[in-house]
Amino acid sequence: MQEAESLLEKNVRLAIDARDEFWNAVNKNAESGYNKALVAGSIGSYGAFLADGSEYSGLYGQSIGVAELKDFHRRRLQVLAGASPDLLAFETIPSRLETQAIVELLEEEDIHIPSWISFSTVDGEHAP
Template sequence: MPRATGPLADALAARNVLLDGGLSNQLAAQGCDLSGDLWTGRVLAEQPDQVEAAHTAYVRAGAEVLITASYQVGNDPVLLRRSVRVADRAARAAAHEVWVAASVGPYGAVLADGSEYRGRYGLGVDRLAAFHRPRIEALGGADVLALETVPDTDEAEALLRVLAGTGARAWLTYTVAAGRTRAGQPLDEAFALAAAAPEVIAVGVNCCDPADVLPALEAAASVTAKPLVAYPNDGSVWDAADRTWHPPSAPAPWNVAAWRATGARLVGGCCRVGPDVIAALRTPPP
C-alpha cells in the first residue's frame, strides 16, 4: 500500500498509531558519522540513502509514522525538502500505511549545545516565529508537522503563530522534566496553548524520561480532548558538554497501557530507542 490514504488525524480518531524511534541511534548502528553540529542532518546531506535505510528499518518494525531528519538542519531549504523526500521514499515502499511527519525541532537544536533541554534562549516570540516560518514553509510537503522537543511556552506560542491559518496539520510535543516544561512552566498552561488551535491534531511529550510521560499526559488531558502523543527516550541523560548519553543503571519502564488509557493514540520512541523497541510496541488494530 503506497503511503497513507487518509489524514493522520482520522486514523488517530479511530485507533492507536505506531510512531518510529530514534533516528540518530539507528544511523549510528548503521555505521554513520554523526559528529558535528548538523548531527543527523550531516548524514542527510552526505548520505541520504542511509537516512532512507534508517526509515526503512522502522517501517519493517511496524512504524506507521516516520519523522524526517530535519530536526537540526536549521533553515537550509534544500536539506529540509530533501528530508521529506527521503522519508517519502521509505513510506512509499512500505507494505502498510505510513505517514511522513516533518520534524520542526526547537531553536535550541541548531545551537547544538543542549539548549533545547533548557529553553529560555533570550529571544522573544516574534524572533522565534521569524526563525521557524521558513522552516515550516519548506516542510510543507509532509503529511503532518512534528513540532517537537519544545522546551518552553514562548517557543510553542511562536510555532502556533506561524502555523495559524496555513492549513497545515501538526502535533505539538514538549520535552519535560519533573512535571514541568524544561524551562519550568506548568504543563497544564503549556498544553492549553494548543487546545483551541485547529491546526494541532495532537499534543504530548517527547525526548524525556519515560517516568515523566504519564504525569505530562494527565496534565494535557486535563485541558484538551485532543489525542495525545508520547515518544520518550530510553531513560538516558544527554550531557551537552561531552556530547554523550549517560544511560540509566537499569532499563526505564514504559507504562504504555497507562499512557494509552490516558489518551495516547500515537506512541513511539525518541533518542536511543531502536526498531526492536518499536516492534515490541506494535499492537493489532482494535
C-alpha cells in the same frame, strides 16, 4: 542556506517515496493488514540550534521573544510544508513562549497540515 532548504525538501520526498514504494509492494501481494505509514516533517527547538543546553531548559535569555522565535522557525516551516509531508512534528519544545510562537506561525502561514508539538520540561511538569 539554499542547500539546507534543498536537503529538507529532499528528505521529505525520499521518505514519501520509500513509504509509497513499500505500500505499493505490500498491497500487490495480498491484503496486508498494515495501516499506511505517514511521513512527518520534523522541526526542532530554537535551543537545539544554540547548542548550549537550552534545548532542555527553554531558558533562551531575555532578548528572544515570540517575534524572534517565529522568524527562526518560519523558513524551515515553509520549506517543510511545501514538501507536502502528511504531518508536521515540532519536537521537544521546552518553552511556553516558543510554543506560542509555533501556534501563531502555523496560523499566520495558513498551514493546514496536521501538526503536533511534543514538549520537554525541566521537572516533568513545568515549562519556562
